[in-house]
Amino acid sequence: MLPIDAAAHSSRWRHRHPVxxxxxxxxxxxxxxxxxxxxxxxxVLVTALALLLGPAGVPARRLWRAYRVPLGFCxxxxxTLLVQVGGPEGFVSLADGGPxxxxxxxxRTSAASLGVLLFAFTTPMSDLLPRLVRAGVPAPVVDVxxxxxxxxxxxxxxxxxxxxxxxxxxxxxxxxxxxxxxxGLGATAFVRAFxxxxxxxxxxxGRGYDGTLRVLVPEARVSVRFTVAGAGLLVxxxxxxxxxxxPLS
Amino acid sequence: xxxxxxxxxxAHAVAWGVASAPFVVHGVRALxxxxxxxxxxxxxxxxxxxFTFVLSALKLPSVTGSCSHPTGTGLGAILFRPPIMAVLGxxxxxxxxxxxxxxxxxxxxxNVFSMAIVGPWAGxxxxxxxxxxxxxxxxxxxxxxxxADLSTYCVTSVQLALAFPDPSSxxxxxxxxxxxxFAVTQIPLAVSEGLLTVLVMRLLVQSSKGELxxxxxxxxxxxxxxxxxxxxx
Numbered sequence: 001m002l003p004i005d006a007a008a009h010s011s012r013w014r015h016r017h018p019v020x021x022x023x024x025x026x027x028x029x030x031x032x033x034x035x036x037x038x039x040x041x042x043x044v045l046v047t048a049l050a051l052l053l054g055p056a057g058v059p060a061r062r063l064w065r066a067y068r069v070p071l072g073f074c075x076x077x078x079x080t081l082l083v084q085v086g087g088p089e090g091f092v093s094l095a096d097g098g099p100x101x102x103x104x105x106x107x108r109t110s111a112a113s114l115g116v117l118l119f120a121f122t123t124p125m126s127d128l129l130p131r132l133v134r135a136g137v138p139a140p141v142v143d144v145x146x147x148x149x150x151x152x153x154x155x156x157x158x159x160x161x162x163x164x165x166x167x168x169x170x171x172x173x174x175x176x177x178x179x180x181x182x183x184g185l186g187a188t189a190f191v192r193a194f195x196x197x198x199x200x201x202x203x204x205x206g207r208g209y210d211g212t213l214r215v216l217v218p219e220a221r222v223s224v225r226f227t228v229a230g231a232g233l234l235v236x237x238x239x240x241x242x243x244x245x246x247p248l249s
Numbered sequence: 250x251x252x253x254x255x256x257x258x259x260a261h262a263v264a265w266g267v268a269s270a271p272f273v274v275h276g277v278r279a280l281x282x283x284x285x286x287x288x289x290x291x292x293x294x295x296x297x298x299x300f301t302f303v304l305s306a307l308k309l310p311s312v313t314g315s316c317s318h319p320t321g322t323g324l325g326a327i328l329f330r331p332p333i334m335a336v337l338g339x340x341x342x343x344x345x346x347x348x349x350x351x352x353x354x355x356x357x358x359x360n361v362f363s364m365a366i367v368g369p370w371a372g373x374x375x376x377x378x379x380x381x382x383x384x385x386x387x388x389x390x391x392x393x394x395x396x397a398d399l400s401t402y403c404v405t406s407v408q409l410a411l412a413f414p415d416p417s418s419x420x421x422x423x424x425x426x427x428x429x430x431f432a433v434t435q436i437p438l439a440v441s442e443g444l445l446t447v448l449v450m451r452l453l454v455q456s457s458k459g460e461l462x463x464x465x466x467x468x469x470x471x472x473x474x475x476x477x478x479x480x481x482x
Contacts, residue, residue: 004347004348029254029355030355033257033259034259066350069349070253070353073251073256074253074256077253077256077409080409080413080427084415084416084417084418085415085417085418085422085426086415086417086422087418095415095416095417096416098416101413105256108255109255109256110255112254112255112355113253113255116347116353116354117350120348120350125348140280140281141277141281141340143284144280144294144298144336145295145343147291147294147295147298148295148296148299148337148344150295151296151298151299152299152302152303154299155299155303156303159307179448180448183448183449183452184452185307186324186452187448187449187452187453189300189303190300190449190453191453191456193296193297193299193300193303194293194457197292197293197295204292209288210288211284211289211291213291
């Protein structure tokens, strides 16, 4: 299982309905990209961080391991805003206002990422996917997504073990050997995926499979109190942003 | 290269979502039809989605000495066709956003457009074009994967340049800026992905002829004969 999903399964908010957490987490993400970066995105960032480490109970180390991935992408992307091409100062020169624009972009993306992480760290995929049918996603697509999700872990585990076996047989000692090993890995993943699908099909056919995958979804109800509190927090953040925008700019 | 969460302004995020929607809907209809006619396809398509997800997690040795990962769009499109890849790619990108914090939900439309729509269609188009002129399978596979990879990054450059035009030279300057950054890393990576795809396909031809024939990548003697007769007619 991947670390974020594993953390979601043991989260304090695990048994809350996904809608509760979507209103809060994805609402924060929408606010982060819609409000002025200063002070809007900064407020969203602090709030999301406080929620993740406080009520949601996500361990700081796990959060950092997941968060550093989008942070790296944000930083790389923001660097390009520091320079401009052409103009009187030469072919490539420092852009006027580049640091401000890069800083605003960093604030916006880092705050938006934390909003999604709040949702991902508290909502296991197995709770979310079956409920997408009610949200209007066609059942066959949800079924394919469910099989993809469950099979991904098996395949990732197979790939890890094949890689270890290849390493033990000196499969990564030279560039040519590395390429051969990598190609073998890709081809074996394909063969294993199709083999598992065929065996799953045979097993399900023996149990009266009619093309629909029925899975048990943990009981959960949308909490009106939680959702209203989440929406209230979002409104408060938006209001505070507009109140503080002029004095702080 | 996934565009990170919150990187695009709201109007751009919505616009790329709208641009992607018809292709994904087309793919969903193709998938629905396939599942209705062959209920067992759900499992095969799920396995294909898992394969695409795992493929994008493989570390690719790069010419520059660093590592990157293949987009997998070229191989996916050749094996499963672009409409199905639009759906599988969307599912994969959603999983990457939620399970790996790679990409994002607000940038899902933009990432789907580059990686699940343009990449597969461009790669598949090149592959089919070369196969039509009887170019050997492995050469066609190489150029299919190369074009799929490169077109994905070209579209990502356009998306970023539209969102962040250069203060001095506007859209074109920004396109040059993002394009040149990608070109340094992505042209070698596109070549690497093309080579890897050829190696994978060679092994698949040896070990999984049945599956490749079922997917229509390889044709049986009878299919080839029927095709010739159809052309003669």
